[in-house]
Amino acid sequence: MTQFRLMSTKARPPADETSKVPRERSLSRDELFHLLQSGRRRAVVRYLCDHRDESTFEMRDIAVQVAAWENDKPVDRLESDERQRVYIALYQSHLPKLDEAGVIEYNQSRGWVESMPLLDRVEQYLVVDEQPSESDNETDEESISMRYYGGATALSVGLLVASSLGLAPALAGGWLATLITGLFATITLVLSSRKWNPS
Numbered sequence: 475m476t477q478f479r480l481m482s483t484k485a486r487p488p489a490d491e492t493s494k495v496p497r498e499r500s501l502s503r504d505e506l507f508h509l510l511q512s513g514r515r516r517a518v519v520r521y522l523c524d525h526r527d528e529s530t531f532e533m534r535d536i537a538v539q540v541a542a543w544e545n546d547k548p549v550d551r552l553e554s555d556e557r558q559r560v561y562i563a564l565y566q567s568h569l570p571k572l573d574e575a576g577v578i579e580y581n582q583s584r585g586w587v588e589s590m591p592l593l594d595r596v597e598q599y600l601v602v603d604e605q606p607s608e609s610d611n612e613t614d615e616e617s618i619s620m621r622y623y624g625g626a627t628a629l630s631v632g633l634l635v636a637s638s639l640g641l642a643p644a645l646a647g648g649w650l651a652t653l654i655t656g657l658f659a660t661i662t663l664v665l666s667s668r669k670w671n672p673s
Contacts, residue, residue: 501575501592506599509575514560515568516600517543519577522589523597533569533585537561622661630654 501509510516517540522531541560542549569587573580577596579588637650 501595505575506596509571509577510596510599512568513544514540514563515572518564518568518572518587519593519596519600522578522587522593523600526589529588531587531589533564533580533587534561536587537564540564619665622665623658626657626661630657 510519518536521536521539525531537560538549538552538557541552541557544560545552545556547556565582569578569580570582572578576590576592578590578593581587633650633653
């Protein structure tokens, strides 16, 4: 029986970490969103972007600041277990993922982090536009419309019940239909004029 051994054709990287070649990498949108789904990874990116004047970061400093943000406390008021919980998660999971994605260079044995050029692209997805969007305005208009139409519907049902019980004999027959149709037509005209002529 013949046995075959599969051998990789890729050259093995040198064992010396100092001879690493800088990685040029790009991420798809799905990869970016997956990477940023963790609040701790977002906090690491935020920390690195806030400290652009530094080239290398101590992992301990990042962990302490992330713990402070998570616990909504100043750094000097953090408990040891609050710092430790974040430190372990960053050390074991979050920083290696950011390193693997090419956002940072993470030397786990030395405890230092260096930002990579891809960080700028990732940061774009953290910035939140604080201006109200058109969809927010549309939602407000829809809410107002729903209140008007809801009120008109409630009034119409009340008139219909009153008419059928004989409480409002003047509304019997065609008058009730005309009144309800006129009510909805008026509301529609008012809402349309507000939409086309905002003040």
